[in-house]
Amino acid sequence: MPRRGRDGGARRCGGRLVPGVLGRPAGGHLRRGDGAVSEKPLVVVLHGPSGVGKDSVIAELKKRLGIHRATSSTNRAPRGDERHGVDYYFISDAEFRQKIANGEFAEWAEVYGDLKGLERSEIEGPLAEGRDVIIRTDVQGARTWRKKLEGAVFIFLMAEDREALRAQLVGRGSEDAESLARRIAALEDELDDIENNDYVVINRHGRLEEAVNEIAEIIRREKANPNRPPARLIG
Numbered sequence: 001m002p003r004r005g006r007d008g009g010a011r012r013c014g015g016r017l018v019p020g021v022l023g024r025p026a027g028g029h030l031r032r033g034d035g036a037v038s039e040k041p042l043v044v045v046l047h048g049p050s051g052v053g054k055d056s057v058i059a060e061l062k063k064r065l066g067i068h069r070a071t072s073s074t075n076r077a078p079r080g081d082e083r084h085g086v087d088y089y090f091i092s093d094a095e096f097r098q099k100i101a102n103g104e105f106a107e108w109a110e111v112y113g114d115l116k117g118l119e120r121s122e123i124e125g126p127l128a129e130g131r132d133v134i135i136r137t138d139v140q141g142a143r144t145w146r147k148k149l150e151g152a153v154f155i156f157l158m159a160e161d162r163e164a165l166r167a168q169l170v171g172r173g174s175e176d177a178e179s180l181a182r183r184i185a186a187l188e189d190e191l192d193d194i195e196n197n198d199y200v201v202i203n204r205h206g207r208l209e210e211a212v213n214e215i216a217e218i219i220r221r222e223k224a225n226p227n228r229p230p231a232r233l234i235g
């Protein structure tokens with residue numbers, strides 16, 4: 001895959017990643033050979049370590065770009081101030097299983113005893129309307145989406161200091177030993193996956209806007225990229 005960016009800019013993977021700020025301002029739409037402007041709706045898959053700022057970034061992107069945040073469904077009950085249609089679609093176990101049987105999920109899994117999945121309509125519906133979609137996931141989800149999505153852009157959101165992420169997990173002090181070990185293993189798994197993404201964006205402390213600007217720029221550029229196949233679910 002081609003590298004992008006200069007001056008330590010966010011780069012296309014394919015070798016060693018050097019994250020940072022995109023190297024050059026984008027120009028207008030890229031043009032195909034026949035002169036047609038390519039401006040296709042995009043699917044972005046965003047993942048990164050726990051607490052790195054995924055929700056904060058997506059909330060800003062929604063405000064700015066109107067991108068559709070793909071909302072997962074679950075058979076578990078809402079917790080705390082979780083809201084139906086915002087955090088998840090909270091549906092009954094029977095309804096969830098019926099949707100599995102109907103082939104309505106693009107992907108689903110049992111996670112610590114709860115069923116969670118993303119319906120195809122959460123991706124295909126907005127795309128059909130010409131809207132961009134962002135999927136928030138974890139590293140396992142990213143691995144799955146790489147096989148199930150064509151034309152999607154994978155962004156890894158990272159903190160400026162990987163040691164700080166470990167320290168943050170340990171320092172929370174709220175976890176029992178088993179849960180802490182699980183979270184640290186998940187962190188290592190996320191970090192091992194960095195090179196499999198198209199871009200790495202750093203969310204620097206106190207500089208959320210820069211990370212949002214960078215991702216907005218990636219989206220703008222990738223939507224205009226004539227070499228990117230139209231985003232679609234495979235199968």
Ligand SMILES: Nc1ncnc2c1ncn2[C@@H]1O[C@H](COP(=O)(O)OP(=O)(O)OP(=O)(O)O)[C@@H](O)[C@H]1O
Pocket residue numbers: 049050051052053054055056057203204205206207208209
């Ligand atoms: N650039 C930043 N500077 C300072 N604080 C930030 C920044 N980005 C996010 N935060 C804060 O860090 C906390 C975690 O952010 P957020 O919930 O967006 O992360 P997340 O990756 O979605 O977390 P999780 O994976 O645990 O759901 C929030 O309190 C948020 O306000």
